[in-house]
Amino acid sequence: MNLSAPGAVYVVLHMSHGPSKAEVAAGTRVIVEAGQEPFRITDDIWMERFDKELGKKIESACSTAHYGISDAGYDRHLYAFVRRVPDGEKSKYEGMSALAGLIALSRLVHPTSTGDRYCARIFRYGDHNSIIEAVRFFGVSPDVSLIDGSRDWLSAADGQTLLRLVPWLTATMHHRIHRAYWNHETALRSYYLDVKWVLVVSAFEALMNTGENKSRMQFVERVSQLAKHFGDNISEKELHHAYTLRSELAHAQKFLFQLVGVLPHEEHVPLYAKLESLLRKTLLTCWLDPTFGDYFRDVPSVDARWPVSFPTTRPKKVGGKGP
Numbered sequence: 001m002n003l004s005a006p007g008a009v010y011v012v013l014h015m016s017h018g019p020s021k022a023e024v025a026a027g028t029r030v031i032v033e034a035g036q037e038p039f040r041i042t043d044d045i046w047m048e049r050f051d052k053e054l055g056k057k058i059e060s061a062c063s064t065a066h067y068g069i070s071d072a073g074y075d076r077h078l079y080a081f082v083r084r085v086p087d088g089e090k091s092k093y094e095g096m097s098a099l100a101g102l103i104a105l106s107r108l109v110h111p112t113s114t115g116d117r118y119c120a121r122i123f124r125y126g127d128h129n130s131i132i133e134a135v136r137f138f139g140v141s142p143d144v145s146l147i148d149g150s151r152d153w154l155s156a157a158d159g160q161t162l163l164r165l166v167p168w169l170t171a172t173m174h175h176r177i178h179r180a181y182w183n184h185e186t187a188l189r190s191y192y193l194d195v196k197w198v199l200v201v202s203a204f205e206a207l208m209n210t211g212e213n214k215s216r217m218q219f220v221e222r223v224s225q226l227a228k229h230f231g232d233n234i235s236e237k238e239l240h241h242a243y244t245l246r247s248e249l250a251h252a253q254k255f256l257f258q259l260v261g262v263l264p265h266e267e268h269v270p271l272y273a274k275l276e277s278l279l280r281k282t283l284l285t286c287w288l289d290p291t292f293g294d295y296f297r298d299v300p301s302v303d304a305r306w307p308v309s310f311p312t313t314r315p316k317k318v319g320g321k322g323p
């Protein structure tokens with residue numbers, strides 16, 4: 001494919017700083033850098049670092065217009081995701097869905113803040129005088145909020161892992177994994193820890209709950225097994241706290257800052273970070289290792305691989321009235 005041939009493309013800019021000078025000196029590299037050839041992902045999707053003039057034009061197209069305030073005029077993008085606009089789009093921006101899906105998958109490899117504020121359509125890619133149209137989305141947060149933004153970029157090694165996830169753009173996921181994946185992405189697009197907490201705990205329940213009996217204990221015992229599988233240090237006591245916080249928040253009993261009696265305020269973020277990281281490892285491994293993914297295929301699969309010390313469904317009453 002000739003990437004330099006003019007044609008319509010969708011672009012999503014990643015607005016972040018790159019590695020420090022010390023990291024660069026140690027050999028750390030971003031997935032694609034200025035002056036490098038584009039990083040090809042599929043026949044019609046790739047990543048590249050635009051020249052600073054094009055970067056500024058896209059930023060200008062997507063930035064909020066002001067009256068009497070001039071643009072700062074410098075390029076802030078680190079790299080961009082790019083996709084050819086497919087021929088015969090049935091609806092406007094339909095071709096953005098695959099690009100958005102790829103970015104969501106990339107967050108399983110490493111979480112980044114690539115959002116929807118700097119999405120655009122370039123009508124003639126390769127033509128520096130091309131019209132650039134901002135792509136606006138509604139009904140979803142355009143921003144991604146990271147718990148730890150110390151490395152807010154994909155590395156060259158991350159790129160190789162991302163290539164292994166590409167088939168999942170079109171493959172059918174197990175329903176449990178799909179629901180957990182949706183919760184993960186929605187959690188990262190949520191600003192408030194109160195909301196993130198409910199979504200991440202719900203993601204584990206999507207993966208591992210197999211009945212209406214003792215949902216708390218299913219969460220505690222099965223997530224504890226997952227943590228041990230990946231060598232993560234999460235205790236059952238912490239998981240009980242996590243579920244208590246989730247229940248109080250989900251039922252709108254209190255805000256998180258009021259739940260210091262369950263868990264001290266300074267421990268909220270560290271425990272949430274552990275849960276989010278474990279969820280990410282689990283989902284990534286499900287797609288890199290289909291055998292592992294099959295452990296979450298259905299109720300019998302979960303019960304067999306992640307057993308608990310009690311029945312997950314209540315016995316049916318036989319005749320007469322129950323107690």
